[in-house]
Amino acid sequence: MEIVSIEFLIFFAIVVVVFHILPARARCGFLLLAGYLFYGSRDLRYLAVLAVATLVSWAGALLIDRGKTRSGRRSVCIALWAFHLVLLGYFKYAGFLTGGRIESLLLPVGISFYLFMACGYLMDVYYGRISPEKNIVRYALFVSFFPTILSGPIERAGNMLPQFSLTFLERVRFDTDRIRDGFVRMLWGFFMKLVLADRIAILTDTVYASPEQYGGALMAIVTVLYSFRIYCDFAGYSHIAVGMAQCLGIRVMENFKNPYLAESIPDFWRRWHISLSSWFRDYVYIPLGGNRKGIVRKYVNIMVVFLLSGLWHGAGWTFIVWGGLHGLYQVVGALLSGVRKKAAAFFGADQSRVSVRIVKILFTFGLVNLAWIFFQAPDLASVAQICSRFVHPKVWELFDGTICTLGLDRANVAVMFGGLALVGIVDLLDERGIRLSEKIASMRLWIRWPVYLAAILFIVLCGMWGTGYDSTSFIYYRF
Amino acid sequence: MKKLYKALKIVVFWILAVLLVCGAAHFVERKDSLNKYHDFMELSDQIDVLFLGSSHTLNGINPVQLYSEYGITSYNMGKSGGMLTESYWTLMNALDYCTPDCVVVDLWALDRDYQYVDVMNGTEAEDAIRNSVSLLHTNMDVWPLGRTKIAAVNDLIQDREIRKEFLWDFTLYHGRWSSLSQDDFQEAEERESNGYLLGAEPRRELFRYPNISQADDTAQTLPGETVSLTYLKKILSVCDERGIRVVLTFLPMTSSWDTDRQAVNTGAELAEERGIPFLNFLPHETQTLVDYYTDMSDETHLNVNGMRKVTSYIGGVLRDTCMLPDHRQDADYGAWQERVESWQSDEIERLCDDADLYAQLGAIQNINASAVIFFKGDSKALHDSLTRRFIRQMTGSDVIEEALAANGPYLLVRDASGRNGGGTVNYEFGGEAQPEDFDTLLGRTTYIGLHDFGAVYVNGDYENNLLDMEEHYNAEAQILILGQQGEVISSIYYDAGWKAEDESGF
Numbered sequence: 013m014e015i016v017s018i019e020f021l022i023f024f025a026i027v028v029v030v031f032h033i034l035p036a037r038a039r040c041g042f043l044l045l046a047g048y049l050f051y052g053s054r055d056l057r058y059l060a061v062l063a064v065a066t067l068v069s070w071a072g073a074l075l076i077d078r079g080k081t082r083s084g085r086r087s088v089c090i091a092l093w094a095f096h097l098v099l100l101g102y103f104k105y106a107g108f109l110t111g112g113r114i115e116s117l118l119l120p121v122g123i124s125f126y127l128f129m130a131c132g133y134l135m136d137v138y139y140g141r142i143s144p145e146k147n148i149v150r151y152a153l154f155v156s157f158f159p160t161i162l163s164g165p166i167e168r169a170g171n172m173l174p175q176f177s178l179t180f181l182e183r184v185r186f187d188t189d190r191i192r193d194g195f196v197r198m199l200w201g202f203f204m205k206l207v208l209a210d211r212i213a214i215l216t217d218t219v220y221a222s223p224e225q226y227g228g229a230l231m232a233i234v235t236v237l238y239s240f241r242i243y244c245d246f247a248g249y250s251h252i253a254v255g256m257a258q259c260l261g262i263r264v265m266e267n268f269k270n271p272y273l274a275e276s277i278p279d280f281w282r283r284w285h286i287s288l289s290s291w292f293r294d295y296v297y298i299p300l301g302g303n304r305k306g307i308v309r310k311y312v313n314i315m316v317v318f319l320l321s322g323l324w325h326g327a328g329w330t331f332i333v334w335g336g337l338h339g340l341y342q343v344v345g346a347l348l349s350g351v352r353k354k355a356a357a358f359f360g361a362d363q364s365r366v367s368v369r370i371v372k373i374l375f376t377f378g379l380v381n382l383a384w385i386f387f388q389a390p391d392l393a394s395v396a397q398i399c400s401r402f403v404h405p406k407v408w409e410l411f412d413g414t415i416c417t418l419g420l421d422r423a424n425v426a427v428m429f430g431g432l433a434l435v436g437i438v439d440l441l442d443e444r445g446i447r448l449s450e451k452i453a454s455m456r457l458w459i460r461w462p463v464y465l466a467a468i469l470f471i472v473l474c475g476m477w478g479t480g481y482d483s484t485s486f487i488y489y490r491f
Numbered sequence: 492m493k494k495l496y497k498a499l500k501i502v503v504f505w506i507l508a509v510l511l512v513c514g515a516a517h518f519v520e521r522k523d524s525l526n527k528y529h530d531f532m533e534l535s536d537q538i539d540v541l542f543l544g545s546s547h548t549l550n551g552i553n554p555v556q557l558y559s560e561y562g563i564t565s566y567n568m569g570k571s572g573g574m575l576t577e578s579y580w581t582l583m584n585a586l587d588y589c590t591p592d593c594v595v596v597d598l599w600a601l602d603r604d605y606q607y608v609d610v611m612n613g614t615e616a617e618d619a620i621r622n623s624v625s626l627l628h629t630n631m632d633v634w635p636l637g638r639t640k641i642a643a644v645n646d647l648i649q650d651r652e653i654r655k656e657f658l659w660d661f662t663l664y665h666g667r668w669s670s671l672s673q674d675d676f677q678e679a680e681e682r683e684s685n686g687y688l689l690g691a692e693p694r695r696e697l698f699r700y701p702n703i704s705q706a707d708d709t710a711q712t713l714p715g716e717t718v719s720l721t722y723l724k725k726i727l728s729v730c731d732e733r734g735i736r737v738v739l740t741f742l743p744m745t746s747s748w749d750t751d752r753q754a755v756n757t758g759a760e761l762a763e764e765r766g767i768p769f770l771n772f773l774p775h776e777t778q779t780l781v782d783y784y785t786d787m788s789d790e791t792h793l794n795v796n797g798m799r800k801v802t803s804y805i806g807g808v809l810r811d812t813c814m815l816p817d818h819r820q821d822a823d824y825g826a827w828q829e830r831v832e833s834w835q836s837d838e839i840e841r842l843c844d845d846a847d848l849y850a851q852l853g854a855i856q857n858i859n860a861s862a863v864i865f866f867k868g869d870s871k872a873l874h875d876s877l878t879r880r881f882i883r884q885m886t887g888s889d890v891i892e893e894a895l896a897a898n899g900p901y902l903l904v905r906d907a908s909g910r911n912g913g914g915t916v917n918y919e920f921g922g923e924a925q926p927e928d929f930d931t932l933l934g935r936t937t938y939i940g941l942h943d944f945g946a947v948y949v950n951g952d953y954e955n956n957l958l959d960m961e962e963h964y965n966a967e968a969q970i971l972i973l974g975q976q977g978e979v980i981s982s983i984y985y986d987a988g989w990k991a992e993d994e995s996g997f
Contacts, residue, residue, distance in 0.1 A: 018655075018662070188497045423669035461504065469511050473519070478655075478662035 227406020544597030894921030
């Protein structure tokens, strides 16, 4: 069952209704059942891997908690991490690590997400941040909560487990305002994913499939469009997940916060895939020593975290280079921090001025864009080929209608740019603390309803879903 | 009370949303299927014959002509690329609406041995499979979701995802929003693209250079029972259970393969075994109905000329063997007569507009129009073998060949008015001639045919030559289309720029 399908929407509607009808003590089990049904509908073998990982991490956490000595607890924690990483390594990286000699039999979708959640839980228990969950049903629900299992956010046990407690679930009422807000959030996610990400994908895939046919100017536009495609894809799914959870009365962490309005690369990573970057910060960077062991070690730690982050995104050198490039941005940025400050003082640039902020945003966006070239490419040779096109700009391709020959007709190109403009406006308003969805929700019914109905109709008509238009799978499924 | 109000609001909101989506689904739906079956839905309770098959049937049999000539009510359910598996399910869907007296099944592709249109033989390119699935939509979209349609989709499509696009085609067509046209917002009968004739789709092209490549005669039948054969037997069983008579056909093709020969042999065996008629037009040794040079639109499909001949022939067989009633005098069947009149009116309009000489000559014969046809001396048209072929078919005489021998001119006055209770009368003159005046629907007609001049005068009015010997003096051919009273309703001239089929004689 795909999230972008009629079956899933029916399934979700039933889950929402039944969840609210059921007594609180049955809700946890029901959500677990729904999660397993949803996840198992793809492949029952996936469910087996999920169940094994769940059981091992649940029992492992209890074992850590019972450890008498710190070294004993540490050994158990390391062994359990090793087990989960071996599991991840086998299913996701076997081919890459062995040069194709060993290939895993299957790649369970979302495995990177739930294994990271389990690892985070184990370390939280080890450091005593939380107590181990004794109730297996509640813990299994944390690992397999269906809105987040496929593409995150990578949740923390400290946030989720209390929400699955009886006392919390007893307080969840059928609140139409909350459900409406969740639904609107889902709509926005579907808009970003179906109307924008999948539409842009057609255009960018066409160009990247044969870059030698196009000039550098068009390639630059396509690279920018790819940046928005990946944002709309990742963030779109996150909005859907957060909205679904909201409909069920569960609060899931935010995962994207206007990332292309970041003024620096560290700022970008505070806004982009927040649950993953904070996971690496909490469970890799800080345990490695963070910035507590000197400046060199700090830079080494940053590079390690970003190289691992790259590897997490995909089993390939291009992903590792992408991660490394972001690490390098941060290290070079930190090294040049003094020079930058002096230069700013020399030119009298006030950091709070709008023009200075715009320059910083554009510069950061440019760096992020450059890195995405590696992210999308199948290999490093393709990156070289794409970069070589910038030598031949062929500027006229921007004006002679070429863009309407890349898999999208004029009307679809108009929808794409119009949609991107809307995303830009919504992000800018959000940056200023104005939530468009809240504004609409506070309007009178005769204004609010037409807006919602028009949005539904627009997404249903213009969304790239169904069999005819190859609704591509969410990019995050690969991770 | 507040809770009830909130619940009511949710219900009303979702009803509105569903209505909106359903409305949008109606507009974005591809209209091919609705166009093809619009008349079926309207006339289903009066249909006596259903034609099942592939594009050979679709382009080969004209139910409007069948009614016009024999008063037999029928519908063409043929579909491009349609296998017998699809024909079976088309029949099953149609039987939910009507019970015909007779079903005519074309046996093309009886040798095909696959079940699923989205898998085919498993060796076809993705585009071919997508095309195959797309064509099935023409036959399936119109049927409302029900037990028969679900069974059909499950039987014809293997991929579960593709099945969904048949059960709710909005999953496929919502993407059409950017290509909606005026047709999408009009009712079926108003749409410009609705060119179907009770389900039939005439082809107007002429297969200019037919490569007649027929497989050798053989006594062999298909080596085993193919999926198509199984479904043919299922069609026969269903018809048998419901008392519906069956006629089998294999429509003409200029090219055939050994498997086609084996298929017709298998069909013939089955027909003999069951005692049902089999109209086999495949073997070129015995097939005399269709002229491969004038009646095909490509190697395997009849054009509008071939369609007329085959329809006329099959109509006679249906009338004689199935004893089907003639409804032409029945007032309840006025809707069928309306289709006939509309078809004839469209054909005459097309005839007056068509600039293609071959199409003109074919159409004059097809709609049995009255016309004056003149080829000047040394005309390219006269030297063109295909033009002469059309003329010979029209007149049944060799005067055109005599005209060629004399190097023109040539005149044909075709009187199809049925004056004095007679049939069509052709007045033909080849070579230089000045015959006695003769009576036609024009009136008392005078003809003067010289090598470099031609004149047709009516009722002694020698001031007005019906042939244009001034502005169009150099025209290779002149065709005047005549109305029922002999009035000229269209004059068409083919000048030296007209490209003849066979220029070798020049």
